[in-house]
Amino acid sequence: MANLSLKHIYKIYDDEVKAVNDFCMDIKDKEFIVFVGPSGCGKSTTLRMIAGLEEITAGELRIDDVIVNDLEPKDRNIAMVFQNYALYPHMSVYENMAFALKTAKVPKNIIEEKVKEAAEILGITQYLERKPKALSGGQRQRVALGRAIVRNPKVFLLDEPLSNLDAKLRAAMRAEISKLHEKLQTTFIYVTHDQVEAMTMGTRIVVMKDGFVQQIDTPKNLFKYPVNIFVAGFIGTPQMNFFDAKITKKDSLVRFELECGANISEEYAEIDKIPIGYMDGQIPVVVGIRPDDVKLDDVAYNEQEWGKADARVTLVESLGGETLIYADMNVKNTSDKHGIVVVKAGADSEIKKDDIIKVAIKKSNLYFFDKETQLNIKPRIPKENILDCVIKNGRLYFGKQELKLPPVFENLKSGECKIAVPPEAVVLGEGRAKAKISSAEVIEDKVLYRLEILNNDENFNGAPLFALELGKQCFDEGEKIVFDIDFSKVSIKEQNIEPIEKTNVLKCTFVKKRGDKKKYKFYFDIENQLLKADEAICEKLFASKGTQIFDIPLEMVFMPDSIEAEKYVSDGLDSIAGKVTDVFDYGMKCFAKVRVGSSDIIIMHKCEIGEKLSIRFNEKGFNVKDKTKDIIIV
Ligand code: ADP
Numbered sequence: 029m030a031n032l033s034l035k036h037i038y039k040i041y042d043d044e045v046k047a048v049n050d051f052c053m054d055i056k057d058k059e060f061i062v063f064v065g066p067s068g069c070g071k072s073t074t075l076r077m078i079a080g081l082e083e084i085t086a087g088e089l090r091i092d093d094v095i096v097n098d099l100e101p102k103d104r105n106i107a108m109v110f111q112n113y114a115l116y117p118h119m120s121v122y123e124n125m126a127f128a129l130k131t132a133k134v135p136k137n138i139i140e141e142k143v144k145e146a147a148e149i150l151g152i153t154q155y156l157e158r159k160p161k162a163l164s165g166g167q168r169q170r171v172a173l174g175r176a177i178v179r180n181p182k183v184f185l186l187d188e189p190l191s192n193l194d195a196k197l198r199a200a201m202r203a204e205i206s207k208l209h210e211k212l213q214t215t216f217i218y219v220t221h222d223q224v225e226a227m228t229m230g231t232r233i234v235v236m237k238d239g240f241v242q243q244i245d246t247p248k249n250l251f252k253y254p255v256n257i258f259v260a261g262f263i264g265t266p267q268m269n270f271f272d273a274k275i276t277k278k279d280s281l282v283r284f285e286l287e288c289g290a291n292i293s294e295e296y297a298e299i300d301k302i303p304i305g306y307m308d309g310q311i312p313v314v315v316g317i318r319p320d321d322v323k324l325d326d327v328a329y330n331e332q333e334w335g336k337a338d339a340r341v342t343l344v345e346s347l348g349g350e351t352l353i354y355a356d357m358n359v360k361n362t363s364d365k366h367g368i369v370v371v372k373a374g375a376d377s378e379i380k381k382d383d384i385i386k387v388a389i390k391k392s393n394l395y396f397f398d399k400e401t402q403l404n405i406k407p408r409i410p411k412e413n414i415l416d417c418v419i420k421n422g423r424l425y426f427g428k429q430e431l432k433l434p435p436v437f438e439n440l441k442s443g444e445c446k447i448a449v450p451p452e453a454v455v456l457g458e459g460r461a462k463a464k465i466s467s468a469e470v471i472e473d474k475v476l477y478r479l480e481i482l483n484n485d486e487n488f489n490g491a492p493l494f495a496l497e498l499g500k501q502c503f504d505e506g507e508k509i510v511f512d513i514d515f516s517k518v519s520i521k522e523q524n525i526e527p528i529e530k531t532n533v534l535k536c537t538f539v540k541k542r543g544d545k546k547k548y549k550f551y552f553d554i555e556n557q558l559l560k561a562d563e564a565i566c567e568k569l570f571a572s573k574g575t576q577i578f579d580i581p582l583e584m585v586f587m588p589d590s591i592e593a594e595k596y597v598s599d600g601l602d603s604i605a606g607k608v609t610d611v612f613d614y615g616m617k618c619f620a621k622v623r624v625g626s627s628d629i630i631i632m633h634k635c636e637i638g639e640k641l642s643i644r645f646n647e648k649g650f651n652v653k654d655k656t657k658d659i660i661i662v
Pocket of ligand 1: 041042046067070
């Protein structure tokens, strides 16, 4: 039983191959975590770093809150099961399973008890006297698992343990490993390139690509809410079909115009999580359709829920129990783009190549991506609301609603503009902007409200306003609220306004100075200002770079609200001095631009221009980046 925490974990091989980049994850006790992704994406490397078989280049790995970066594999209380079983050929099954305990000098009677118990769990009691060569692949894999079980580890690591088995045995062993996890009530981490294994076994899955984590989520959420085209295409069999498309909106009706010639129409209210900016047909999008959401059309499928299209059959695959039909929606050759859908039909289907079929496509299960960024544009929590507004006399008007602009925006140009407001920037207010809760959706531990802005005039685009949590209060559908906007989080393209909260960066180096009794003390040198580095941070810096840490350019990286500032006290070593060069009063919050050496940083603090400040960093409020390799080391 164990919790694991992986913080900013990197692996760089031979000083250049970045096999794993900034892997961050907390794993709870008893979870079954699966790392999945194509070959070479960094899954095994991550697993081997957890096992201690591979050195961690940078980052912090904790098991049950103890940093284990430098612990030997045998001291981590972890058991690893490999793809090639790695059994000793000259030993019997019993001896193989007993080996680790024997080396650890565990008394004989306890070894016997543990081996017999594990053999019982795995159903291999009758083979205990056999040698591995007299066992089948599945039985050998069981012995390998048994060898891990007897050690009673806190964490089980399994690296593609089933890939040497044939398909049928793999399916059976998959179920057995899941059962084993249930029985042992221990944390499992399992590596595979097979998404079916991942989906059927994991409580949570980490999808990786090119050394980067793409998404960490439950199987259901990965399937329903993939963050990008890669995850959408990787998860699910047969694979999701993708179609280049554009989206247009006329009144309350939205059309998805696929380049292959097919069109699907949908009520705007059904897909209003897609930002309205995508609906003028200008931004290329990709529409994703899962084969399970395409049916052979018959009268059973109503127009309201199903889009319809003609398609020419290009391939028929009989799988015995069912038939897969590949059909191209570019029937009339109106486009040079093919639009292949895969449709599942019954075993006795008589459809053949070149037939023209009618397909029905489930509208509510369509997926939408930005073609350029590849990101899902209809995520569970929309990234931002786009409001069509007018700015006039220090006020913001949208529909017939209005909000007072904060002092920082007093000088904005009057006129029409689009303002991008993230859902977390919609807050309860006291002014004159009113809205009605039209729906509430619980997403993990948060509530996403869909608000209908009241008194819209005819020019208002009718887009809903999404708000993530509204203070501590809960609201019901139909309730009316007065809201405000946290303007520090908004962007207004036309006026070059961006959210003020951005990651701050200060150039620095790490230095040592002789202190009392000739003992060294360690500091960050931030452009000639010294800031004491506390012991825990020094330890981490030395752990990742050794004494080389004194020779490399570093960066301190932090958010505006993670540091403290006060009126300048003195040139202490626990703070650095900075001069306020600008202030930004957002009403609800105040920020200041502060000059430190040759850099400007933004902090959340109420002060005046020209004021001198002492700035303090708390241990958890910042990261340290190695500039030479562009990796976070603390
Ligand atoms: P996966 O398990 O996802 O197939 P790996 O973790 O084995 O991927 O490898 C990730 C990347 O690191 C690959 O590009 C691989 O070539 C590289 N790599 C793995 N081991 C080494 C090594 N010992 N030396 C150099 N590069 C390596």
